Amino acid sequence: MKTLALLLATTVLAAASAAQAATVAIVNARILNPGAAEIANGTVVVRDGKVSAVGANVTAPAGAQVVDAKGGVVTPGFVAVNSMLGAVEVSAVGDDVRITTPDLGAAFDVQYALNPDSTVIPVARLGGITSAVVTPTPEGGQGGAGEHDDSGQDTSGAPASEHAHSLFAGQAAVIQLARGQEMLVKPRVAMVAPFGEAGARVAGGARGANFVLLKEALADVRAYMRNRAAYDRAGYRDLALSRADLEALIPVVEGRMPLVAVANRASDIRAVLKLARDEKLKLVLTGAAEAWRVAPEIAAASVPVILNPVLNRPTSFETLGSTLENAARLEKAGVTVAIEGNSGAHRAHEMRYNAGVASANGMSRQGALAAITINPARIFGVGDRLGSLEPGKDADLVVWSGDPFEPLSRPQLILVRGEAQPLRSRQLDLRDRYLDLKRPMPPGYSY
CATH class of the missing domain: 2.30.40.10 (Urease, subunit C, domain 1)
Known part of the structure; x- marks a missing residue:
């Protein structure tokens, strides 16, 4: 041309x-x-x-x-979700989306380390990606840096107060991929938290501990909101989270910031849906390998789902129900679906292929296009600008x-x-x- x-x-x-x-x-x-x-x-x-x-x-x-x-x-332009674009060059030498300090969790904010000159960005752009949601990676997730034995259980021996910080991976940000321009579109668009196997690891080894500690953390945030003056003069009881984490979670408990919950097993998804109802949280599911099994419940709760539609074989006991028809079955049930690329950054450009796979396995072409454009834009609060x-x-x-x-x-x-x-x-x-x-x-x- x-x-x-x-x-x-x-x-x-x-x-x-x-x-x-x-x-x-x-x-x-x-x-x-x-x-x-x-x-x-x-x-x-x-x-x-x-x-x-x-x-x-x-x-x-x-x-x-x-x-x-x-x-x-x-x-x-496509909107990449669960992305590491602008926050990683070579994964083997580190990234800027994962933290392991026991003193910070929810307050971690990816916006401060974004690099518009990353050599990964032009590759993603050639895949049609013009925007991305840069998402923190949970410590206990795949490739996490926690100390585990061969059974996958946490062996760090950390007390519950230290585990509390790892319950939250931090806050995501929306960026645009224009060359030579300010890339930040909107910071602090979501809070990320691991559930299932990953959540169990960061909580001390069991799924139940994850929920108990998380509910306690949210209760501490509400107590902090009611008693800021006493907290400031050191006249209030000890809280499990730092002040920075408490402040960062206020939009979550108020329902203004979505909680992106990493969960795959159907029973884990049901437990997260119940948690969101009980705590009045705005929820987004990601991972969601077995989401199709509870699609009516997800649709009834008006919870959007982020997934990779090419995952069709189990990589663990919590993904036994993986299927190429996951996206199609969720769409049929009325769930809003967003499709991610592969590998966070270096294979983000394959997102359009993943949408094609979803379409080839029963998802409508309009639905597949929406899943990489307007749906992620709306999920993360930028649908008035992008998508x-x-x-x-x-x-x-x-x-x-x-x-x-x-x-x-x-x-x-x-x-x-x-x-x-x-x-x-x-x-x-x-x-x-x-x-x-x-x-x-x-x-x-x-x-």
């Missing part, structure tokens, strides 16, 4: 402010928008970094830069060469806040550097 290439070259080289000030009209496009009928031949108008108009009868404004999609597919092509929202969109769920389809143009992004990554640069084996190798490769 020569017109696309020309727009990309001129817009990327322009200053960010100039790029956002430009009016761009993408014409002759097949528009796929969650919650709306497909537009076989339509136009998307972008002005000042926002979507200005979308439709079959929309015309390009006078003076607009016109991009001829030539029948290519236009979708909103769909609607006037007034950020102009985060992708022009695809074909069906975005097909691995051979490629992005032809990526806009984030109306600014065209490079269609390059470190992977592609390395491929091109060493594609011609007749070229002289760097000194380190000469023998």
